[in-house]
Amino acid sequence: MEKKVEPAHLYRWYAVYVKSRAEKKAQVELQYKKIESFLPLQRKLRQWSDRKKWVEMPLIPGYLFVRVSRKEYDLTLQSPQVVSFVRFEGTAATIPDNQIEYLKLMLKQDNLDIEITRETFEPGQIIEVIAGPLIGVRGKLVRIKGKNKVAVELEQLGYSALIEILADDIRIVESTDESTSE
Numbered sequence: 603m604e605k606k607v608e609p610a611h612l613y614r615w616y617a618v619y620v621k622s623r624a625e626k627k628a629q630v631e632l633q634y635k636k637i638e639s640f641l642p643l644q645r646k647l648r649q650w651s652d653r654k655k656w657v658e659m660p661l662i663p664g665y666l667f668v669r670v671s672r673k674e675y676d677l678t679l680q681s682p683q684v685v686s687f688v689r690f691e692g693t694a695a696t697i698p699d700n701q702i703e704y705l706k707l708m709l710k711q712d713n714l715d716i717e718i719t720r721e722t723f724e725p726g727q728i729i730e731v732i733a734g735p736l737i738g739v740r741g742k743l744v745r746i747k748g749k750n751k752v753a754v755e756l757e758q759l760g761y762s763a764l765i766e767i768l769a770d771d772i773r774i775v776e777s778t779d780e781s782t783s784e
Contacts, residue, residue: 613638613671615697617688618678625660628683637678638669642705644716661709661716667702704739708765711736716765729754733771740775 620628625641632639642661647654665688668678675694678684687694708716729743729752741754744762752772753762 611671611673613669615640615667615669615699615702616694617665617667617697619664619685619688620666621683621685622664624683625663625666628666628681631681631683632666632668632678635674635677635681637674640667640669640702640706642667642709644709661705667697669702704736704741705763707736707739708763716763728775729772730775731767731771732773736765736767743772743774 618628629639629641643658644661645656646659648657666684668674670678675687679686689695726743726745729741731737731739739754741763743752743754745753747753752765752767754765
């Protein structure tokens with residue numbers, strides 16, 4: 603079986619595993635090498651026994667996104683903090699540009715509480731946000747938790763982003779359940 607080789611000039615987003623608690627350091631190293639990277643950070647209020655403090659924490663611990671061509675692929679792996687590329691069926695899993703843009707859009711919302719989970723979900727309906735700050739975002743509806751928390755799946759990483767959104771602010775685009783009737 604012949605492997606498909608990417609052209610050297612084609613840039614795509616990939617997820618890389620990084621050493622534990624080294625996401626920010628890995629990003630600095632990659633930026634020094636002029637490799638485009640994206641580390642989704644979220645401000646969280648942390649409490650210690652003597653104080654509380656707002657800190658920026660990785661949204662997805664252990665991961666960093668890089669936009670590289672075949673030329674920078676090996677250079678990325680030469681970074682001491684990078685462990686490996688996230689693989690799917692033996693090859694580095696590409697992340698569509700629009701999913702990176704959606705992550706960036708979600709993180710710009712100050713009042714949006716995002717929770718990341720590794721929970722495995724059953725396939726469901728494809729939804730589109732029709733109102734609010736995430737208007738136009740599409741994803742797979744995997745669960746409704748409470749009155750207004752909807753789980754939307756990011757398939758390439760095997761993660762799901764749980765975002766709080768009103769049920770009135772979404773519409774079903776398509777259903778993967780053939781037994782559903784209109």
